Amino acid sequence: MPSASPQYHLTQLEELEAEAIFVLGEVVAECERPVLLFSGGKDSAVLLHLAAKAFRPAGLPFPILHVDTGRNFAEVLEFRDRTAARVGGRLLVASVQEALDAGRLVERAGGDRNRLQIPVLLEAIASHGFDAAIGGARRDEEKARAKERFFSFRDEFGQWDPKAQRPEVWSLYNARVHPGEHLRAFPLSNWTELDVWRYVATEGIELPSLYFAHRRAVVERDGWLFAVGPHLAPRPGETVVERRVRYRTVGDATGTAAVISSATTPEAIVEELLASDVSERGATRADDRVGETSMEDRKREGYF
Amino acid sequence: MRRDLLRLATAGSVDDGKSTLIGRLLYETKSVLRDQLEAVERASARQGLAEANLALLVDGLRAEREQGITIDVAYRYLSTPRRSFILADTPGHPQYTRNMVTGASTAELVVVLVDARQGLTEQSRRHAAIASLLRVPHVVLAVNKMDLVGYEQEPFEAVREAFSNYASRLDFQDVTFIPLSALKGDNVTARSSAMPWYEGTTLLHHLEEVHVASDVNLVDLRLPIQRVIRPRDDAHHDYRAYVGRLASGVVRVGDELTLLPGGSLVRVTGLDAPSGPVQEAFAPMVVAVRLDAPVDVSRGDLLARPKNLPHVSQDLDAMLCWLDDRPLELDRRYLVKHTTASTLARPVELAYRLDLDGLHRDRAAPALGRNELGRLRLRAARPLCFDEYQRNRSTGSFILIDEASNATAAAGMLLPPRPSSGPELSAWEARFAGNGPS
Numbered sequence: 001m002p003s004a005s006p007q008y009h010l011t012q013l014e015e016l017e018a019e020a021i022f023v024l025g026e027v028v029a030e031c032e033r034p035v036l037l038f039s040g041g042k043d044s045a046v047l048l049h050l051a052a053k054a055f056r057p058a059g060l061p062f063p064i065l066h067v068d069t070g071r072n073f074a075e076v077l078e079f080r081d082r083t084a085a086r087v088g089g090r091l092l093v094a095s096v097q098e099a100l101d102a103g104r105l106v107e108r109a110g111g112d113r114n115r116l117q118i119p120v121l122l123e124a125i126a127s128h129g130f131d132a133a134i135g136g137a138r139r140d141e142e143k144a145r146a147k148e149r150f151f152s153f154r155d156e157f158g159q160w161d162p163k164a165q166r167p168e169v170w171s172l173y174n175a176r177v178h179p180g181e182h183l184r185a186f187p188l189s190n191w192t193e194l195d196v197w198r199y200v201a202t203e204g205i206e207l208p209s210l211y212f213a214h215r216r217a218v219v220e221r222d223g224w225l226f227a228v229g230p231h232l233a234p235r236p237g238e239t240v241v242e243r244r245v246r247y248r249t250v251g252d253a254t255g256t257a258a259v260i261s262s263a264t265t266p267e268a269i270v271e272e273l274l275a276s277d278v279s280e281r282g283a284t285r286a287d288d289r290v291g292e293t294s295m296e297d298r299k300r301e302g303y304f
Numbered sequence: 305m306r307r308d309l310l311r312l313a314t315a316g317s318v319d320d321g322k323s324t325l326i327g328r329l330l331y332e333t334k335s336v337l338r339d340q341l342e343a344v345e346r347a348s349a350r351q352g353l354a355e356a357n358l359a360l361l362v363d364g365l366r367a368e369r370e371q372g373i374t375i376d377v378a379y380r381y382l383s384t385p386r387r388s389f390i391l392a393d394t395p396g397h398p399q400y401t402r403n404m405v406t407g408a409s410t411a412e413l414v415v416v417l418v419d420a421r422q423g424l425t426e427q428s429r430r431h432a433a434i435a436s437l438l439r440v441p442h443v444v445l446a447v448n449k450m451d452l453v454g455y456e457q458e459p460f461e462a463v464r465e466a467f468s469n470y471a472s473r474l475d476f477q478d479v480t481f482i483p484l485s486a487l488k489g490d491n492v493t494a495r496s497s498a499m500p501w502y503e504g505t506t507l508l509h510h511l512e513e514v515h516v517a518s519d520v521n522l523v524d525l526r527l528p529i530q531r532v533i534r535p536r537d538d539a540h541h542d543y544r545a546y547v548g549r550l551a552s553g554v555v556r557v558g559d560e561l562t563l564l565p566g567g568s569l570v571r572v573t574g575l576d577a578p579s580g581p582v583q584e585a586f587a588p589m590v591v592a593v594r595l596d597a598p599v600d601v602s603r604g605d606l607l608a609r610p611k612n613l614p615h616v617s618q619d620l621d622a623m624l625c626w627l628d629d630r631p632l633e634l635d636r637r638y639l640v641k642h643t644t645a646s647t648l649a650r651p652v653e654l655a656y657r658l659d660l661d662g663l664h665r666d667r668a669a670p671a672l673g674r675n676e677l678g679r680l681r682l683r684a685a686r687p688l689c690f691d692e693y694q695r696n697r698s699t700g701s702f703i704l705i706d707e708a709s710n711a712t713a714a715a716g717m718l719l720p721p722r723p724s725s726g727p728e729l730s731a732w733e734a735r736f737a738g739n740g741p742s
Contacts, residue, residue: 008586009517012309012388021590022549025530053578058535139379146378162365167402167627169409169715172641172703176710192381277338293366
């Protein structure tokens, strides 16, 4: 019945691209008020790039939302504003700092703001009436995310119930929600970190400069290198040293570590990753070491 | 070098050594990294285990780790220089049939794990039957734990023979048998010296080399319209395109096509792929189609060739796998999602419930409960443009959604339309369930 020809065969990246664009299209076709979550990191940069390709020559059919912890790297905020302007997207910023200043949130012991993003994100989704939040999360990142759907249901409290997920068969996505509930949609579900970098290289996608090797003042803390800057001061006994580093993930300046690297291009990063034996979250995210299921616990509450 | 993608699913219970096999595949293709292994070692030590329990790599949810079972499909990623793999790891318990259906629905290959000591069990038969029903083109029977049967050929041949007898009642395009030991690593990624009687390849080599390009149906052009692009700026004042992902086939600029369900003829004046204009596009690409005439095109419409049209009907016959806790109710309204089309449908008749263990048809079954399969007739509110699932997995599949709860209630596979005077069972169906007493 079918015929075969190598000429009619997609490469792995082409197939992942088609899948992601199809998912973006389903979100827009099925949901009333979608929003794209944008952190300024590489995954959301790829997501935004795919969205621009999916809908052109028309503009983005949804706004872009950034949850700003108030502890972001300056390069990332600058990149965020510039990129949103370039694709002509309407940028919304939900601020953890504002919520703290207004007394709607209280700072946690130790000052980690990772979990504080959850109520701020949910409040933004509720106040704008969004029924779908499109995110750049990937299943290969973390074991709880390995169980995620492309269209992932959130109840009226924004919660994820991993034991009661909708079965997702073929590419027939169930986007139905009642008022007050919403969906998270993950077009990059099947991408790996390497796929993201190969795609960045192939498509020439611009990223914040801190993804590439640069010299930076850092302190070593619990085996990780943290950048010294406005959001992080050396503790007594810590020595500030300058190292050639880059970031594998971009999050809070207080919770995201740098890795030693000399890779200055996406191609060099692909080579470096092929030789690496540590995962990106294992190399850089203090928040994931809190417990075996810390990502699941945060996701249940409504995390990205 | 062109690297392609293979989507596969694994089926088998913990006892078959599935987690060990996946752990070994991940480990030997360097897809598990040091910190992830260390995390598993820490967790295993906390559970009082002497060795790292590789199942913890796969079982990520709190409840799964607490209960030592796999509840939900987990997706794993591995790659070799030749190919990248998306692996849907599906739990094997009978009550998780829906998970296997989920994993198999997108898979081009299914690995069914069999314990060489146990031989072919009821559960292996169920897994194979689901793979057949879901039309997974390639099946691997991985006969595991060969180390525990002295690497002897006889237990392996016994599994092969038992399966061949069973499979003659099913419909498989390609079945491969591989004897291996996931624990010791025999024939997983490296050839075993302990089984000189086996002349085939390792599992990983088979996964890398199995020919999947021909599984894509490039004959029947089916382009379900997902959305319309109409830029609002002056530069593209007259631009209007219809976007969809090709379910099958090839479309070219200049083609004359039929727009269904209306039936009007249109000509393709331009094709825009995500990276720019193209002269032709093929499945599973996403493409924006520009047409010569200002026709009314909506989401859910379908473009096909005038001389190769799908069925268009409101009366549907389908095999269903029921997914929801709330059982099937005849004459209740359900939402149908089929390609990009959504409509309402009413199940009017349950022909039978299919018992996977013996492949019996139970005609007295009053309904379908969660994890049960059966043949159903439905009446849709609007005509669907479909092919039988056997010919086209995209235009032949649908889901039912419960209108009240919004739960995904069932996964459906369409059968050829039943002529009013024709045989009640399709040829495929008769073969599939032909030997069971009614």
